[in-house]
Amino acid sequence: MTRLPRPARTSLALGAALCTLAGAAACSSSASSGEGGDGGPAGAYTWWDPYPQHDDSSGWAQRVAKCGTEAGVTIERTAYDTTALTNQALLAAQEGTSPDIILLDNPAVSTLAETGMLTTMEEFGLDTSGIDENLLAAGVLDDQAYGIPIGANTLALYYNQQVLDEAGVDPASVTDWDSLTAALEQVTGAGHKGITFAAIGTEEGSFQFLPWFWGAGADLRDLSSADAVEALELWSGWLESGYAPNSVINNSQNTTWEEFLTGDFGFALNGTWQVNSAAEAGFPTGVLPVPAQDGGAAPAPTGGEFITAPVQDDTARYEVTKKIVECMTTPEGMVETATTFAYYIPPTADGQQQLLADSPDLRPWVDAVRVARGRTSDNLGTDYPKISEALWTAVQKALSGAADPADALAEAQAAAEDEIG
Amino acid sequence: MPVTTTSAPRLRKPGGAEAGLPASAPRPPARVRVRSTQWAALGFLAPLIVYLLACYAYPLYRNIDLSLHDYTVRSFVQGGAxxxxxxxxxxxxxxxxxxxxxxxxxxxTFVSIAAQYAIGLALAVFFRNNFRLSAVLRGMFxxxxxxxxxxxxxxxAWMLNSDNGIVNTVLESFGAGRINWLTDPGWALVSVIIANIWLGVPFNLVILYSGLQNIPEELYEAAxxxxxxxxxxxxxxxxPLLRPVSGITLLLxxxxxxxxxDVxxxxxxxxxxxxxxxxxxxxxxxxxGTGLPDFSPAAAIGxxxxxxxxxxxxxxxxxQRRQERT
Amino acid sequence: MTALTQPVRRRHRARWKTVLGIALTAAMLFPVYWMVNVSLTRTEDMRSDPPHWFPWNPTLEGYANVLDDQLPAMTTSLGIGVGCVALTLLVSAPAAFALAKLRPWGAGPLTFVLLVVQMIPGVVMAIGFYAVYVRLGWLNTVWGLILADSTIAVPFGVLVLTAFMTGVPGELLQAARIDGAGRWRTFVSVVLPLSRNALLTVSLFTFLWAWSDFIFASTLSRNADAVPVTLGIYAYIGNNTTQWNSIMATAVVASVPAAVLLVVAQRYVAGGVVAGAVKD
Known part of the structure; x- marks a missing residue:
């Protein structure tokens, strides 16, 4: 314990104190007084995305860098995990230090658009008419598009061919809820496990429940409808009959997939992002669209990120930003993104055609994405997160036996109405 | 005696070790001594006070501010809530x-800290006796x-998984039934308490063990x-001698x-x-936890x-004061 | 202790204690074993039912990833931990001495403030620091993280050190005073050495908190210059996929140097410091 470092530390703390007080004052007066960017060198454009799994040497990082080079700038890319990204974006916007480009998970687009921190694509003069309407809808608030999807994914039923063969189930026979439940009965009767899905108490739980909810004809504005109750009874019935394990209540989609990979399960509800992993599994797999209650494919929710451009003080930056956005959203660019990630379906008809030409086995996924539905569509916007929270809570209560499906959903509807006001 | 010393809330409790010994500040040259002590105390406290102001004033203000306004995501960014x-x-x-x-x-909270404290104290007493490997094992904790x-x-979460968790596997091998630890409304709280106790034991063990080290060996020999x-x-x-340390451990x-x-x-x-x-x-x-941050109620709950x-x-x-008086 | 039978009985008892100690430690560390187990398990075996007690078909993929990616992050974490310990001790030890021995005015309210500030949610603290650091240009610096992380430990340090320093016998301080030592001398050469255990305890926890902090790191530091291990782990948590074996492997590898540090530090907690001083 020497005396020496003490004055240094004290002045440091003092500096922070003064700045803290200054900060408090500055914060309440004006929102956009920052210097723009995280102090990067001039000519550098900042880029945030939710792909920390792709490091600087990855194909994705190189693709981002290339778009910068083509626009004549260097891009400084920072990756956050999905939840941290939204929070960080809010913080940066508050301090007026937003990056030039953020790739946002689609339900977050309307939330951030609501804050006024995102520019519209119209301001940028970007044409969004070529984008599939169902995919663009998640980024539309009051008829304005606040971003462009760089790719989309959705949910479908993966099945384990080996397990189905042993149980004598023909996957083609699964066309509606009854035939699916019958198939699960056969699979469990043959000593295997039926189906696994994710009903965790987060957005993922709602995400996975929606294909069934919509497949019954229910509407997010009315959580307690008879259709909604039937969808929830389908799930809780599976748990009671032992067709699905009790642990699904706490499963994330990722856990669900790990369970499927053990080879014990007949079916698993999961997304486009597992295509590669399914191909490498130790058993043959296949994909079915999630069946609607009375047959046909149920609309599944869309997943995937939007490229968005936050508002900047220095609007001169927009010109380059526009070039970068364009580079990411040309049909070739979309296909490149799709193959870089190995799980994104391009959101334009052109892009989809090109992708199918390269990899025809993605056909079921392209079909699924075409009928998929945005969670924040129909102008639900920032009401969606509140409805979703009520919905996943109801799902958890029903599956864990804390309430029966009808009561749980009635409670959820009341809670959602209360929140939305 | 000047008002100053008696009115100052004392954060001290003479340990039993020095029970019966005179208090640390000698009485005779009262007023002068007290004043200079106060200045010295301020000197020793100054870095802390500066530090507290620097690091916590704004967050504390912010938390209260958030809870008294109706912040939406929009007003969080744009101001004007x-x-x-x-x-x-x-x-x-x-x-x-x-x-x-x-x-x-x-x-x-109470089940966790009661169990953490009891287990931590038992382990601290156990490890007090130096035996072969005791220091290493204590470190491992x-x-x-x-x-x-x-x-x-x-x-x-992995170990407590209803279907493929190790805990249920063990229970079943003993003939007990499966427990839906994390997914049964009756067990979920129990499960997180168990995990939290596990997390808190090392904290209690280390602090209480250090407290034990300060109890003079002679007292035990005499006893x-x-x-x-x-x-x-x-x-x-x-x-009894561990009481000040126990108090602060429990409070923290x-x-x-x-x-x-997190847990x-x-x-x-x-x-x-x-x-x-x-x-x-x-x-x-x-x-x-949801897609739509709602900071105001969050701050109010906080x-x-x-x-x-x-x-x-x-x-x-x-x-503490009551004890000081007795 | 001169009785002839005593040492024999003692040794016997001590062995019994070592066995019990190992058993207790093993029970305590079982979840850690499980983590190691998972770090070596292939993804397709992770959720097998019943679970494997031992990774029969091990994969070292996780460890390969970690050694490639995480070494700089571990160095950063170590630096932050050590810096945080130094800062925390510098602020809290003198303050604790004052609170314990000098009976300052306002000690009670100060204790309250110390309690209150610990209840400020970490996220709000992080938001506050962010606002300040953006203006100072301290984002993505090790220094910035050290200061932020120390806020978890300083109130703790003051409260714990105060509790311990009240136990330092008053007569020792008086003796020092009679020898002509000023308060600073008394503090440095009497109180601090006697508080070695407590200082070490506070250091340990400060280090551990700084080591495992996630909230500050994720808000204040994202560029490669100052990414600690807790953030490095998030490279394996994609938005739809999680590489568990890499995550667990990172945790295993990252805990090794810190564990060595802990075991070594624990050995230095010598018994009966105060008692010895009183006797002399």
Whole structure:
């Protein structure tokens, strides 16, 4: 314990104190007084995305860098995990230090658009008419598009061919809820496990429940409808009959997939992002669209990120930003993104055609994405997160036996109405 | 005696070791001595005071500010949130989820710290006797603290999984039935408490062990000569002399346990359907658990927790003063 | 202790204690074992039912990833931990001495403030620091993280050190005073050495908190210059996929140097320091 470092530390703390007080004052007066960017060198454009799994040497990082080079700038890319990204974006916007480009998970687009921190694509003069309407809808608030999807994914039923063969189930026979439940009965009767899905108490739980909810004809504005109750009874019935394990209540989609990979399960509800992993599994797999209650494919929710451009003080930056956005959203660019990630379906008809030409086995996924539905569509916007929270809570209560499906959903509807006001 | 010394709340309790010895400040040259002591004390406290102002003033102000306004995501970014007075607090207190969350908070906190303290103290007494490997083993007990919570929380969730968890496998091999640890509303809270106790034991062990080190060996030797057995020695020497350290350990344990979010969030996200939601988890969910950050109620819940902690802080000071008087 | 039978009985008892100690430690560390187990398990075996007690078909993929990616992050974490310990001790030890021995005015309110500030949610603290650091240009610096992380430990340090320092016998301070030592001398050469256990305890926890902090790191530091291990782990948590074996492997590898540090530090907690001083 020497005396020496003490004055240094004290002045440091003092500096922070003064700045803290200054900060408090500055914060309440004006929102956009920052210097723009995280102090990067001039000519550098900042880029945030939710792909920390792709490091600087990855194909994705190189693709981002290339778009910068083509626009004549260097891009400084920072990756956050999905939840941290939204929070960080809010913080940066508050301090007026937003990056030039953020790739946002689609339900977050309307939330951030609501804050006024995102520019519209119209301001940028970007044409969004070529984008599939169902995919663009998640980024539309009051008829304005606040971003462009760089790719989309959705949910479908993966099945384990080996397990189905042993149980004598023909996957083609699964066309509606009854035939699916019958198939699960056969699979469990043959000593295997039926189906696994994710009903965790987060957005993922709602995400996975929606294909069934919509497949019954229910509407997010009315959580307690008879259709909604039937969808929830389908799930809780599976748990009671032992067709699905009790642990699904706490499963994330990722856990669900790990369970499927053990080879014990007949079916698993999961997304486009597992295509590669399914191909490498130790058993043959296949994909079915999630069946609607009375047959046909149920609309599944869309997943995937939007490229968005936050508002900047220095609007001169927009010109380059526009070039970068364009580079990411040309049909070739979309296909490149799709193959870089190995799980994104391009959101334009052109892009989809090109992708199918390269990899025809993605056909079921392209079909699924075409009928998929945005969670924040129909102008639900920032009401969606509140409805979703009520919905996943109801799902958890029903599956864990804390309430029966009808009561749980009635409670959820009341809670959602209360929140939305 | 000047008013100053008697009115100053004392944060000290003479340990039994020096019981009967004169107090540290000599009395005779009272006024002068006291004043210079006060200046010296201020000098020693100055870095702390500067530090507290620098690091906490703004966040504390911000938390209160958030809870008194109706912040939407828009006003969070753009400013100009409506003043809501105590509206957020009223909403929280009248919410259907409030009473269950309060009950869960108290169960979680008190069961956790009681068990952590009891186990920590037992282990500290056990490790007090130096035996072969005791130092190494004591060090090993801290290893759980080295793991990021995302890892230890996930590991517990893994072990307690209803279908493929190791705990149920063991239970079944003993012929007991499967327990849906994380997915049964009756067990979810128990599960997160178990994991939290595990996390808290090293903290209690280390602090209490250090406290034991400061109890003079002579006292035990004297007691042994008087024929006191280990049990009597514990209750007559260890426990009373450990009181200041025990007090602060329990108080800190309370503060840390009240605000636990990560473990619960990682293991159950407060579910199923709110069965393991404590106030802290609820606050976190409002702010970050949904797609739409709702900072105002989150801050209000946070401030309620702060009040609970303060109430126990009062209790702590009160007990301490009463003890000082006796 | 001169009785002939005593040492024999003692040794016997001590062995019994070592066995019990190992058993207790093993029970305590079982979840850690489980983590190691998972770190070596292939993804397709992770959720097998019943679970494997031992990774029969081990994969070292996780460890390969970690050694490639995480070494700089571990160095950063170590630096932050050590810096945080130094800062925390510098602020809290003198303050604790004052609170414990000098009976300052306002000690009670100060204790309350110390309690209150610990209840400020970490996220709000992080938001506050962010606002300040953006203006100072301290984002993505090790220094910035050290200061932020120390806020978890300083109130703790003051409260714990105060509790311990009240136990330092008053007559020792008086003796020092009679020898002509000023308060600073008394503090440095009498109180601090006597508080070695407590200082070490506070250091341990400060280090551990800084080591395992996630909230500050994720808000204040994202560029490669100052990424600690807790953040490095998030490279394995994609938005739809999680590489568990890499995550667990990171945790295992990262805890090794810190564990060595802990075991070594624990050995230095010598018994009966105060008692010895009183006797002399």
């Amino acid at each position: 409506d003043f809501a007075g105590l509206e957020n607090y009223r909403d929280v207190l009248t919410d259907d989820g409030f009473l269950p969350a309060l009950r869960n908070t108290f169960l979680f 801290l290893v759980p603290w080295l793991l990021p919570l995302i890892v230890s929380g996930s590991t517990w 042994a000569l008087d024929g006191a057995n280990a049990w009597q020695q514990f209750w007559r020497i260890t426990f 344990g309370l503060v840390y346990t009240l605000k636990v979010v 619960i969030w990682i293991m159950t996200t407060g579910g199923p359907g709110g069965a393991s939601t404590t106030l802290a988890v609820w606050s976190y969910r409002e702010a970050f 401030n309620l927790l702060l009040l609970i902690a303060l109430a126990f802080g009062f209790l702590y000071l009160h007990l």
